[in-house]
Amino acid sequence: MKIRQITPSIGAQVTEVHLGEASRSPELFALIKSALLKHKVLFFRNQEITRGDHVAFARCFGDLEDHPVVNSDPEYPGLGLIYRSESRHSYENVYHSDGLWRPKPPMGAVLRCIECPEVGGDTIWVNMVQAYEELPEDIRKKIQNLRAKSSIEPSFGAVMPQEQRQKLDRENPPAEHPVVRTHPETGEKVLFVGSFTTHFVNHNTPENIRHGIDKTPGASLLLNYLLSRASIPEYQVRWSWQPGDIAVWDNRSTQHYAVNDYWPAPRKMERAAILGDVPY
Template identity: 50%
Template sequence: MPTATLTKKKAGATSAPQTALRSSFTIDPITPIIGAEIGNIDLGVELDEETFKQLRATLVKHKVLVFREQDITPAAQVAFARRFGVLETHPVFPKHPEHPELVVLGGDASKPAQENIYHSDYSWREEPSMASILRCIECPAHGGDTLWINMVAAYERLPESIKSRLAGLRAVHDLMPAFGGRMTAEKREATRRQYPMVEHPVVRTHPESGEKILYVNESFTTHFANFMENGEIRVGFDFRLAEMDLLQYLLRQAQIPEYQMRVRWKPNTIVMWDNRSTQHYAIQDYFPAVRRMLRATVIGDRTF
């Protein structure tokens, strides 16, 4: 079990550091394939460097980390997230009034939220996100769970005949299918100029673990960029239908329960996940009850 030195100073606070506390965090796997509950840790406390390194390695290994009873401030959430890198500012979602790095997620009693689609955050960026840190502020008594999916396993367990078809294949990712409908025509035009469509490998490599990852998602992946290079074409629809069939087959891999884990939210639960190797799906089975979340997202690297 890893040993940690925690400096008793609330992240984002101005008070002087208190006495150092010796502690250790526990790791309790959620499924054999993805996720772990992390205990005996306070994310509102400034972690020493060794603890931080151990926590990052645990994230890469388990891909999703669940922390319970984390009654921390928005400033502390931002400070914790910044330990992992520069934070994103979302161009569409509402933001916390004091911390624009925090996205405010959730509808209200008149309008349900719309995150119930399999996706990886910010895959539409040239440098997709490294990780997201989501804290539950308010959640319904029943329902509102979130699923996470191990996309390393989704790739590893593909038939070899499919894997061979994916070699060198690139996919186009676009924020407009998910967010364009929320904008005016003028806003769509401006957003398109700022965030053009991007290409990523269909099978990307994790920059820390070296794992191969199936990297397409139904929220942002629109088509393959170079599908025609990989086969002979008799007539046009041969190419188009084969491309659509393959893409739909790959998108369905995220729906396989054996690759998934599920979190039941409680107030002050924080979940951190590796966006490079996972997808997630926020179940909308609780409307008109309300679920409110704050999310920080860390910018990642170019895919390869």
């Protein structure tokens, strides 16, 4: 197995390994996981694997989770089918951490390209550890104890009829997380807000508020500034897909953005998301 770093900040391409074999070899899987913790997203070309191999490899990281909106393969629960061909609309072309609206957001995911356009349809990943580390010192102090809520309703629910949207919100209520989380395996500090984040829950204290403008738009301006950190190119890696490619990423320390520039060409991806833990 060979590993080639792609950018100074994030991402590496792994060659001379088959992920079906890795799912059956604890030693080989341990090497891949170590590389993942270091590089945060790994890319594998020309992986001729079955859906069974895909799920088996993802399960080496932990149990898989279903999604309340994305369809799953009935034979492989937890394997989401993200097929885009009939509409220009997309949920993925924002900077986000998957499942931030869950009490336990996913630990990571394994995404396989089934079909992609000849041009376009890239995906960007962002190093949110570096995004936190390079914040101005006064901002790091200001946000160190802040917590925020994230919701599925304004994104996936937005295109639903009112009753269906409200039902989605009741069954998946907003989750509260620290704005700065600690990675449970590396100990790194991570800026942990994304497009699902709606508002801070403990910003309006006497220390932060002098006048009403400090609440609104003060808090929302701070949140928007934090959200904008994911768009800094120096923190990013961009991957151009080919059929048979697989990306594995650590959802705890990254965000990603699926570029929606390929319609009406089809783009078909299959993703196994791995259960995570409660952020702290």
